[in-house]
Amino acid sequence: MYVIDSAIANRIVDRTMKIIGHNINVMNAQGVILGSGSNERIGSIHEGALLAISQNRNVEINQDIAPSLHGVKSGLNLPLHYQGQIVGVIGITGQPCELAQYGELLKMTAEMIVEQANLQDQLQWQNRQKEEFILQLIRDEDKDVDQLTHWGHQLGIDITVERVVAIIEIESVKQQQVHNNQALKQIVHLLQHPDRNNLIAMTSLNQLVILKPAYLNGKQWDPELESHRIDKLLKRIPANMELNLNISLGHFFIGIEGIAKSYRTAKETLAIGKSLNPESSKYLYEDYALQVIFTGLKQHWRGDALSAPYLKLVEADKNGVLQKTLSVYIQHIGDHKQCAEVLFIHRNTLRYRLDKIQQITGTNLQEFHHLLNLYLGQIMHQA
DSSP states (O other): OOOOOHHHHHHHHHHHHTTSSSOEEEEETTOBEEEESSGGGTTSBOHHHHHHHHHTSOEEEOTTTGGGSTTOOSEEEEEEEETTEEEEEEEEESOHHHHHHHHHHHHHHHHHHHHHHHHHHHHHHHHHHHHHHHHHHHHOSSOOHHHHHHHHHHHTOOTTSOEEEEEEEEEEESSTTSOHHHHHHHHHHHHHSSOOOOEEEEEETTEEEEEEESOTTSSSOOHHHHHHHHHHHHHHSOGGGOEEEEEEEOOOOSSTTHHHHHHHHHHHHHHHHHHHOTTOSEEEGGGSHHHHHHHTTTTSHHHHHHHHHHHHHHHHOTTSHHHHHHHHHHHTTTOHHHHHHHHTOOHHHHHHHHHHHHHHHTOOTTSHHHHHHHHHHHHHHHO
């Protein structure tokens, strides 16, 4: 059963007292005054309302009857109904004969406000349920698919739709009067209009998670197509919002169980992308795949063993010159001429640095597995 609270009662009082110049009281189903133009009456029992509730009828109280009832003045009391149930009473102070013309109008207005408030409550409840459903999808890999299917059906969500996870993060807001929460709401509006069947939830005060349909072309997962869609979204954000946004897109995994994995890759892509390329705002898993994959080896003996040679170089190379040299060397697949040109150094200087790297790490850069080991160690260090 829907219950009128103080907020709804005060809304009815404010709205209806603008229509007529009489005092309005709004009582709950127990006859307690929750809202009134006379604040001193709030919280008291209105016996006229109890009479209207018990008999389910309009009750007129004139000057002769009013003194015999507790907390009552002359006026008209009308029961408020919602879905066939009495949920409260609206009382109008004055002479009943003068109020008859207003009674049904005010009753209808009050009942419309109650209905609107109930629909808003239902919508808010449904939105909270949707957010909780989405959070369940991204946080738990071991899912009860039958239970989630039933839950999704109740919320109007088809969980058979293949989805990939994206994260939108507000890094800062330049205008102090604009709060992160308001900005995120505007972004949610952009994501929902036009409707693209996105599932959206807030994971923090400055972060949204979006479960996007993975098959934008209706056939298969295409990260390049999704990248273009992200570019379009960034262009649609109004310039006057002056937001510093970061958007990451995770890897796509088949099935409902894959959503949590996709979310984890989106989180790791965002963290790694911001670390390696802070000037960017869009971070795609495909661009940081190796770093994301090897993140899972951190704090594990396998990862320690893999990165050990490279970490020797990090320890010895305080100014980072040798690390940069190795990175360029790997990038150009050992082409000495190109490496020297990119580093703006003489080839003899390059040879000296490469020898130094081999000496420190105990590796042979001419052997593929040694070079690969250093490369993977570099990735581990960056992840």
